Amino acid sequence: AAGVIQSPRHLIKEKRETATLKCYPIPRHDTVYWYQQGPGQDPQFLISFYEKMQSDKGSIPDRFSAQQFSDYHSELNMSSLELGDSALYFCASSAPGQGQETQYFGPGTRLLVL
C-alpha cells in the first residue's frame, strides 16, 4: 500500500538559511499534518491543512510557514534557521470520514542546522 512520502530524507543547512520540506500524502487523503520531533522527545504538532486550507495550528514558529497544494501535497517552509530547529520533521495524512483522528506518518525529514 502507498505510504506518506517525504523529501528530502536528510537536509543539512547553515544558520539563517532557509529550507523547504515536502510531503506527499497517501492517495485520497485530504488532510496533512506536520510534526516536529527533537532528540529524545515526542512529536510536537506544528500545523495541519484540510482541503488546502489551514485547519489547526500548534507550536509553529513565525519563521515557518506551510501550505497545501491542489494535488494535496504540502510544503513546510523554514526561514532564518536556528540551531534549535535541528530535528526530525514528520508529515502525517488522514483520510476523509475514516475516523478523522487516524493519522499515518511518513518516514520523516532529518534536518541538521549547523
Add this chain to the structure above:
Amino acid sequence: TQLLEQSPQFLSIQEGENLTVYCNSSSVFSSLQWYRQEPGEGPVLLVTVVTGGEVKKLKRLTFQFGDARKDSSLHITAAQPGDTGLYLCAGGTTGANSKLTFGKGITLSVRP
C-alpha cells in the same frame, strides 16, 4: 493542555515474557492511537481505539481503551526481540482534522 503519561518509561525484558504498559490522562480523548517508532523513522500506526472499553488484538499485542476514554493499555504476550522499539500513544480530540497529542513514549528492549 491535555497530557498523556506513559509508563513505565523504560522496560527491558527477556524474550518470551509478557508485559503491560500504560497510557494515562486526566482528559477524555475521542480516540487513542498507539504507534511504534524505530530510531530515525516515522511512527508506524499499530491501532486506533475509539470506544470506551474497546479491546483490539493485533497478533500478540492487545490494546484496551478505558471505559472513560482517558487511558489505555498495551499488553504484549511472549515478547520477541523484534518488539523492541519506542511505543507512543497519542490522543485525538473530537472535531475534524484534530491534531494528536503524544505521550513521551515507552522504550522497550527485548533481550534474546
